[in-house]
């Protein structure tokens with residue numbers, strides 16, 4: 017008890033001005049975003065969107081993992097998604113460390129052997145982005161009418177740039 021008090025208190029303030037009650041779960045702007053868990057990224061605001069507009073799937077690196085693909089298929093067929101943006105970012109820890117370097121950092125923190133745990137680092141962000149865009153575009157359950165774009169997000173300017 018108490019470990020989350022500050023956040024629970026902040027939530028009460030949030031709920032006082034809450035206007036999304038009874039709102040459906042459809043992506044009202046028809047947008048889905050796959051991006052990194054990085055705390056510098058604000059996926060809605062960076063695209064001029066607001067809560068209710070988009071489906072957001074995040075993981076370390078912003079890769080189109082199996083789980084991301086599950087989310088995108090559901091988004092397209094059930095939740096109104098018509099455009100998909102895949103958005104890795106500059107200065108991403110997943111792309112600037114080797115698998116071993118991340119393991120060493122976690123070993124230092126945990127005091128345990130981490131050699132058995134994979135973090136799926138990204139050797140070449142642009143090549144991986146291209147692969148991910150293709151993976152979504154060619155998925156049998158993603159219709160051709162759905163637009164898929166691969167973008168880089170620049171954490172020091174806030175700009176996105178379309179690569180694919």
Ligand SMILES: [Zn+2]
Pocket residue numbers: 052053054076077078105107108109110
């Ligand atoms: Zn990242």
